[in-house]
Amino acid sequence: MDTSVDQNRELRERTEERDVARRELEELRHRKETEQDQSESLRREEYGGFNWGAAIFGWLVAIALTVLLASIAGAIAAAVGEELNFTQSDAQREAGEVGIATGIGLLVVLMIAYFAGGYVAGRMSRYDGGRQGLGVWLIGLVVSAIAVVVGVIFDQQYNIFSRVDLPTIPIPTDTLSTAGLIALGAVVVGTLLAAFVGGKMGQRYHTKIDRITA
Structure with missing residues (x-):
């Protein structure tokens, strides 16, 4: 017991x-x-929020990549047009198809560029990657608006768009206004989404490190 x-x-x-x-x-x-x-919480309070430096560098990357991709696309288009003997008169006859293809190509180039810019901004900032991507997009929007306003106010003397020899897109003048508004809306929304997603993807680098070291 x-x-x-x-x-x-x-x-x-x-x-x-x-x-x-x-x-x-x-x-x-x-x-x-x-x-x-x-x-x-202390680190986020100290280093979180909008980072101007990251947004500016991201915007510079977006601009550089836009120029590079546009140059490559232009060279490919010129080579294909020469190979197929695609003349300006052919372009005028098929203006709708050419205009749509050109617009889609421009949208893809800009979205890739702003995705890369947002990624760089998000990678440079530990927190709020989406906000950094939004900053890249806002800087691009503000700079574009300033350039347009300066060109309108000072007419051709300071109009940077008229001083650059850009290739013309064969779109009939009667559809230019409507097509331009549609293209503008697509570019604004597309680049915004691309920059935001790029910022989020860039932030994932720091999130993975924090998860491993936690």
């Missing part, structure tokens, strides 16, 4: 010891998670 009582007492003591050790481990884990959350 005494042996059975002693065994039961030892079993209860071991159970209580395990329960105490489990509670201490849970408290330690909870304390560590709380400290990590507080540290993360």
Whole structure:
């Protein structure tokens, strides 16, 4: 009988010891998670938000990539047109198809460029990658608006668009206004989404590191 009582007492003591050790481990884990959350909140408060430097560098990358991709696309289009003996009169006869193809190509180039710019901005900033991508897009929008306003106010003397020898797109003048508005809307929405997604993708680099080191 005494042996059975002693065994039961030892079993209860071991159970209580395990329960105490489990509670201490849970408290330690909870304390560590709380400290990590507080540290993360302090870092986000200190380094989060909009980063002008990252947005500017992202915008520069977007501009450079736009020029590069547009040059490559122009060279390919010229080579294909020469190979197929595609003349200006042919372009005028098929103005609708050429205009749509050119617009789609321009949209793809701009979206790729702004995705890369948003990615760079998000990679440079540890937090709020989407916001950094939005900053890249806003800088591009503001610069474009300023260029247009300056060209309108000062007419041809300071109109940078008229001073650059850009190739003309064979679109009939009666559909230019409608097509231009549609293209403008597509470019604005497309580049906004591309820059935002690029910023989020750039931020994932820091998220992976935090997950590994946590």
